[in-house]
Every structure is written in C-alpha cells, then in structure tokens.
Amino acid sequence: MTAQIPSQQSATNPDADLLEKIRRQFDSAPYPRIPVEENPKDNTNYLYVHNLVTPYYLRTQKVTNTQGKVILDAGCGTGYKSLALALANPGAKIIGVDISPESIVFAQKRLQYHGINNVEFHVGLLEELPKLGMEFDYINCDDVLYLLPDPVAGLRGMQSVLKPEGIIRVNLHSSLQREWYYRAQNLFQFMGLMDSNPEETEIGIVRDIMKALKNDVILKKQTWNPINEEDNESILANHLLVGDKGSTIPQFFSLLQQADLEFISMVNWLRWDVMDLFKEPDDLPPFLALSLPELSTEERLHLFELLHPIHRLLDIWCGHPQPEKLLPISEWTDANWEKATIHIHPILKNPEFRTELTECVTQMRPLIISKFLSLTHEMVSIDSTMALCLVPLLEQPQPITSLIERWKQVRPINPVTLTPTDQKEAFDLVKLMLLRLEGLGYVMVEQP
Numbered sequence: 001m002t003a004q005i006p007s008q009q010s011a012t013n014p015d016a017d018l019l020e021k022i023r024r025q026f027d028s029a030p031y032p033r034i035p036v037e038e039n040p041k042d043n044t045n046y047l048y049v050h051n052l053v054t055p056y057y058l059r060t061q062k063v064t065n066t067q068g069k070v071i072l073d074a075g076c077g078t079g080y081k082s083l084a085l086a087l088a089n090p091g092a093k094i095i096g097v098d099i100s101p102e103s104i105v106f107a108q109k110r111l112q113y114h115g116i117n118n119v120e121f122h123v124g125l126l127e128e129l130p131k132l133g134m135e136f137d138y139i140n141c142d143d144v145l146y147l148l149p150d151p152v153a154g155l156r157g158m159q160s161v162l163k164p165e166g167i168i169r170v171n172l173h174s175s176l177q178r179e180w181y182y183r184a185q186n187l188f189q190f191m192g193l194m195d196s197n198p199e200e201t202e203i204g205i206v207r208d209i210m211k212a213l214k215n216d217v218i219l220k221k222q223t224w225n226p227i228n229e230e231d232n233e234s235i236l237a238n239h240l241l242v243g244d245k246g247s248t249i250p251q252f253f254s255l256l257q258q259a260d261l262e263f264i265s266m267v268n269w270l271r272w273d274v275m276d277l278f279k280e281p282d283d284l285p286p287f288l289a290l291s292l293p294e295l296s297t298e299e300r301l302h303l304f305e306l307l308h309p310i311h312r313l314l315d316i317w318c319g320h321p322q323p324e325k326l327l328p329i330s331e332w333t334d335a336n337w338e339k340a341t342i343h344i345h346p347i348l349k350n351p352e353f354r355t356e357l358t359e360c361v362t363q364m365r366p367l368i369i370s371k372f373l374s375l376t377h378e379m380v381s382i383d384s385t386m387a388l389c390l391v392p393l394l395e396q397p398q399p400i401t402s403l404i405e406r407w408k409q410v411r412p413i414n415p416v417t418l419t420p421t422d423q424k425e426a427f428d429l430v431k432l433m434l435l436r437l438e439g440l441g442y443v444m445v446e447q448p
C-alpha cells in the first residue's frame with residue numbers, strides 16, 4: 001500500500017533541514033497517540049466536520065453524495081482522522097500522505113484494524129502532492145500547515161491537486177491564543193532544547209523546570225497544567241513543537257490569496273460569531289452598530305480573534321475561487337422556499353437518533369436535538385409537532401410542500417381560535433423551524 005514519493009534534496013530546497021527535523025520528530029513520536037482500537041463512530045460532532053457534505057453544502061447550497069469521492073488526508077500522522085474520514089464518507093476512497101514513515105506504518109495498522117480497505121497510504125510531502133498523479137474532491141489537512149517552512153508552498157501543493165469543485169479543510173495555529181506557548185518555545189530554543197529532535201531527555205528537562213518554578217510565575221501559570229504534567233505528548237505538541245508558527249486571520253487570508261484559494265467558512269463557524277460576544281447584540285454602542293454591518297467576513301473574524309482569542313486553531317474550509325455568489329437562505333423569498341427540497345444531515349441518520357425522534361413524536365415530548373449533534377454550546381430543543389417533520393427526512397429528502405401537508409394533518413385546527421389551520425400559517429411555521437435548524441447545521445435546504 002505504501003509508495004515512496006522522493007523527498008526534496010537539500011541542494012534544491014533551503015528548508016530541507018527543517019523538514020528533516022520535523023520528520024525525525026514525528027518518526028520518534030508519531031501523532032496522535034490514540035490507541036489503534038479507538039473508534040470515533042459514535043462521535044457525531046467529529047464525523048460531522050469530517051463529512052464532505054457539510055462544507056459542500058455551505059459553499060453551494062447543494063447536497064452531495066460521498067459515494068466514489070476521493071479524499072486526501074494530507075499530513076495524516078497515525079491516521080485517526082483518516083479513519084474518521086472513512087467512517088464519515090461512506091463509499092469514498094481515502095488517501096493518506098505524511099512525511100514520516102513511522103506515522104504511515106501506524107496509520108496503515110489503524111485502518112486495517114477497523115477493516116477499512118478502500119484506503120492507500122504514501123510517504124511524501126505536501127509540497128510534492130502532484131507527484132501522486134491524483135486529484136481530490138476533498139483534502140483534509142489538519143494540524144499540519146503551521147509546521148511547514150513555507151505554508152504557501154503547502155497550500156499550492158494542495159490547490160494543484162484539488163478538483164474544480166473540491167474543498168480543502170486546513171488550519172493554522174492562532175498566534176493570539178497560543179501566545180504563551182510561543183514564549184515557552186522561545187525559552188526552550190534559547191536553552192538549546194530544540195536544536196535537534198527533542199526526545200525523552202528534553203521533555204524531562206522541561207518538566208523539571210516547570211515543576212521547579214513558583215506557581216505564580218507567569219509562563220508557568222499560562223502554559224502548565226499539573227493534571228497533564230506527566231503527558232509527554234502534550235509537552236512535545238506545545239512547549240517543544242519544532243517548526244510551530246502562529247498566525248492571525250489577516251495573515252491566513254493573505255496566504256490563501258497567494259495560493260489562489262478562496263475562503264468558504266470557518267469549520268466551527270457558529271463559534272466565530274462576533275455578535276455572540278455582546279451582552280445585548282440589538283443594543284450595541286453606536287460606533288459598533290454603524291460599523292459592524294460594513295465589515296467584510298475577514299474583518300469580522302479578525303475582530304472576533306482580537307476580542308476573544310479562544311480558538312487554538314484558525315480552522316477553515318477553502319477552495320478554488322467561484323464566480324457565483326449565492327443568496328443566503330436567511331434572505332430567501334417565499335417563492336424560493338416553495339421550491340425547496342429539505343434534507344436532514346446524513347450524520348443524524350443513525351439508530352439512536354431515529355429511536356429518540358420516534359419516541360418524542362409519539363409521546364409528544366420535546367426533542368433535544370443537541371444531544372445528537374451540537375455545534376454551539378447551547379441546548380437546542382424542538383417541540384414534538386415540529387419534530388414530526390423530520391421523520392420522513394430519515395428515509396429520503398422531501399419537498400417543503402409535503403412537510404407542510406404532513407404538519408397540517410397533525411395540527412388541522414388552530415389551538416387558540418379553533419379555526420382550520422390555513423396554508424400560510426402552516427407554511428410560515430414550518431419555514432421558521434427549518435430556517436432555525438438549517439442555521440444550526442441539522443438540515444439542509446436545497447433549490448432545484
């Protein structure tokens with residue numbers, strides 16, 4: 001299964017020494033160390049972000065089928081995410097590439113253990129992906145780009161093997177969120193612990209130094225958690241991570257532009273909403289009330305990271321620039337809605353959700369849908385009459401008109417006036433519920 005992509009030679013590549021250091025680091029400590037038996041199959045949130053349907057819909061307002069798609073896990077490490085990609089995208093072929101041969105051996109074992117055969121692994125560089133001679137519908141490049149000596153070369157490598165409608169998930173470390181780890185790395189570089197490949201000895205020295213410091217020393221307060229102090233992987237992935245670099249949103253957007261890629265969305269987009277940072281979003285100070293609506297997507301995200309740098313990763317989806325800009329669903333007219341077809345997200349088509357939905361509808365109790373998929377920290381509940389619209393979606397997509405008819409059959413009379421439910425009332429209520437569920441990522445609304 002393994003094919004060798006020849007690595008770049010030092011003479012032609014001034015960054016070869018750093019690449020070699022990175023390879024050695026991950027050969028001696030392949031990442032992540034998640035045991036081979038562990039399986040993310042029940043982690044719907046995890047599968048949701050690894051499912052190509054999610055970003056494809058965000059970009060096109062269309063629902064795609066994963067059957068026959070070709071997916072690259074670029075910098076796959078020990079293959080835990082390759083496994084998640086295989087589980088989240090039934091019928092897709094998975095290709096994993098990593099600079100570290102030891103990581104590739106681990107990844108092969110992992111996928112074999114789980115009986116996944118439609119997969120290939122290659123030792124190679126992100127910067128040299130065209131040598132594979134393949135093109136991809138989706139590229140997952142998670143926790144890799146910030147290590148590259150030249151991130152634009154990595155982005156260009158991926159861009160050049162991406163199909164015209166393909167999507168890349170890629171992330172960089174946030175320089176604002178990880179500020180204190182970069183100071184720790186400066187310290188340990190200054191002490192010479194990162195001159196060659198940091199291993200047990202260097203990890204031990206970091207641990208001894210941190211333990212010896214008083215608890216109120218700022219670097220210790222900000223980077224040291226006594227609960228993790230025996231965790232070698234955490235020290236290597238933070239205090240001693242070779243090649244680690246931080247970025248801001250404007251820097252990331254500039255890299256995308258240099259690689260001729262277009263931003264689609266943040267991966268956890270619901271947790272990047274600057275309006276959520278205000279006590280009363282409808283009553284902002286006048287300066288903000290006037291200026292916020294004028295900001296571009298990039299500026300709003302940058303404002304968010306300046307105000308509230310909680311995300312370790314600037315984690316995005318991007319693709320080739322597309323000429324067509326779609327009308328956001330929140331701005332659709334009733335005429336748009338009347339032609340719509342509704343899909344439930346495929347990740348919710350699981351036995352546990354089906355059982356709970358059936359019970360809620362028959363016992364007339366609310367459905368706490370966030371128990372099954374939760375993209376925000378809030379509890380999301382829908383009442384049982386509305387939940388019944390989701391039942392037929394588990395079998396197949398439905399035109400909105402059939403959902404409205406179904407809802408009217410169950411609630412033929414207005415409970416207050418006792419007059420027959422009219423078409424407009426039913427349409428508005430079902431539309432409102434779908435708009436809310438669409439915004440939270442549970443359903444997808446497609447135009448013909």
Ligand SMILES: C[S@@+](CC[C@H](N)C(=O)[O-])C[C@H]1O[C@@H](n2cnc3c(N)ncnc32)[C@H](O)[C@@H]1O
Binds near residue numbers: 031097103143148
């Ligand atoms: C932090 S690990 C992430 C592994 C995996 N993507 C995950 O998130 O579980 C970074 C991986 O990127 C690989 N890597 C670093 N630079 C690379 C390059 N230039 N080309 C290919 N792989 C690279 C490393 O060997 C390592 O396995």
